[in-house]
Amino acid sequence: MPRKLLIFDTTLRDGEQVPGAKLNIDQKLVVAKQLERLGVDVIEAGFPVSSPGDAKAVNLVARQVRKPIIAGLARALKKDIDILWEAIKDADRPRIHVFLAASDVHIEKKLRLNREQALEMAVEAVKYAKKYCPNVEFSPEDATRADFDYLCQVVEETIKAGATVINIPDTVGYTIPEEFGRLIRKLRERVPTTDKIILSVHCHNDLGLATANSIAAIVNGATQVECTINGIGERAGNAALEEIVMILKTRPQYFNIETNIVTPEIIPTSRLVSRMMNLPIQPNKAIVGANAFAHSSGVHQDGILKDRRTYEIIRPEDVGAQQHLLVLTARSGRKAVRQKLTDLGYDLSDETFEKIYKRFLSVADRKKEITAADLKSIVEVELSKVEELYSFVKMVVTTQAMSGSDLPLAVLTLRKNGEEITQASVGNGPVDAVFKCINGITNLNVNLLDYRVESLSGGTEALGESTVKIEINGEVVSGCATSPDVIEASARAYLNAINRYFSLHK
C-alpha cells in the first residue's frame, strides 16, 4: 500500500509574505476555495495577529472552506494564540500553528533569550494553544541551524505538551538534501514519539533546494510537507506544491507515496494564484511554466509526434495543461511544420511543402515564433505565387534623415533571367520609394489601386501581410506577400502582382 503524504499549503500565509502579493479578503477566499478543489489537506490561511484584515480573512476562510483543515500561524504568545483561535474556531477542523526559534542565533540575537527560556516559552505556548484546540502544530524555527541535541529536546517537550504536528523548518534555505534527510531520520530515532505525531517539513528556496530538501525529508519519514503554489514565499520562496506532488506521482515505483491532490487542478490553481497575487510565472518553471509542455526544436517535435513519451515524462492533461504545444521556430523541422499544416487543413504535395518549408525557415530566421496565422499566410502567399519573371533579391531603405534629402530613399535589386538589376529611387514614403524602384526596373507604368498591410499577430515582431491591387495597361492584377519587415512584404506583394501580369501576357 502506498504511504499517504499530507499536503499543507501555505500560499495564503508564507506565500502572502511576498512583497506586493497581499490579497484582499475576497481574493483570499477565492484562492482558498480553489485550494480546496485542488485537494490540499491543510490550508494555512494567514497570521491573524498581523492585522484585523488578515484575522477577518482567515475567519471567512474558516467559515466557508469546509474540507481541509484550516490553520493559522501564531508566535509563542498568548495574544497571538487568542486572536488566532478567534479567527479559526468556526472551522470544521481548526489547527493552531505556533512557532518559536530553535537556533542560537535566533534565540540570542532576535528573541534575546537563552535556550532554557525559549524551551519553556515553546512548551507554555503549546499548552496554552491546546486548551483551545486539540490540533496543535509546533515549528522550531530555523531548525536546520539549531544545535541538534537542543532541537530534539524542543521536539520531545512540545510533543509532551500536546503538539500533534511537529514541523521542521529550514527557515533560511540553508540545508542540503542529504543532510536534511539525515536530520529527519535521526530526529525520528532520537525522539521516538515523532512516530505518533505528524512529522512535517517546511523548506525555503534560498539555494534552490526547497523541493529537493522536501523530497529528502519525505523519503526519510516526513509525513506532511509545507509548500506553496508556484513556490512563492518569503525571499526566494518555498518548496513548490506542484513539484513535490508531481515528483511523487511521476515516480510511483521509486517512492510509493501518494497525496490527495487532484492534479488536473494544478495549472488552474497556479494561474489563479499568479493572477491574484500579481506574480508572473517564469516560462521555464517546472510543471506550471508556459514552456513546461512546449516543444520547439525539430528533433524533439519529431520524437513527440512519433510517441510523446520520448520527451514528456508528465502527460500535460494530468496537471490540467492543454495538450503539448509544438512551437514553430527556426529550429523546427519538416515533421512539425507538416503536422501543423495538416492540423490547419492543408494537404500539400511534397514539392509544394518543400517550397513552403523554405519560406517558413526564411521568415522564422527573422521572427522568434511562427504562429498558425503566420503559417497560413505563408502557405496562401506561396500557393498564389506565379512564375517569376522578376525575383526579389534585396533592398535597402533609408529614412528621410539618413538619405540626406527631404525624402526616404530605396535601393532595390531584382533578378531577371539570372541578371541582377539595381535601381535607386526616392519617394513620399519608404513604400512609395520601393514601388518606384520596381517600376523603374520593370519599365512599367503602374497605377496603384489598393494597398494594405496587416499585422498577423501582436507585437513589433509580428509577421506583416501586404496585399496590393494594380492596374497595368488597363488590366487589374493583385498580389500578396508576407515578411516580418512590412516594407519588404509590400515590395514582394507589388512584385507578385507585376509577375502575375507578365505571366498572363507571355
Ligand SMILES: CC(=O)SCCNC(=O)CCNC(=O)[C@H](O)C(C)(C)COP(=O)(O)OP(=O)(O)OC[C@H]1O[C@@H](n2cnc3c(N)ncnc32)[C@H](O)[C@@H]1OP(=O)(O)O
Ligand atoms: C519564519 C516566518 O516566516 S515567521 C512569520 C513571519 N511573518 C510575519 O512576520 C508577518 C506578520 N507579522 C506582523 O504583522 C508583525 O511582525 C507582528 C504583528 C507579528 C508583530 O509586530 P510587532 O509587535 O510590531 O513586532 P515586530 O514585528 O517589530 O517584532 C517582532 C517581535 O516578535 C518577537 N518574536 C518573533 N518571533 C516570535 C515568536 N515565535 N514568539 C514570540 N515572539 C516572537 C520578536 O522578538 C519581536 O519582539 P520584540 O518586539 O520584543 O523585539
Ligand SMILES: CC(C)C(=O)C(=O)O
Ligand atoms: C513559521 C515557520 C514554519 C516558517 O515559516 C519558517 O520557519 O520559514
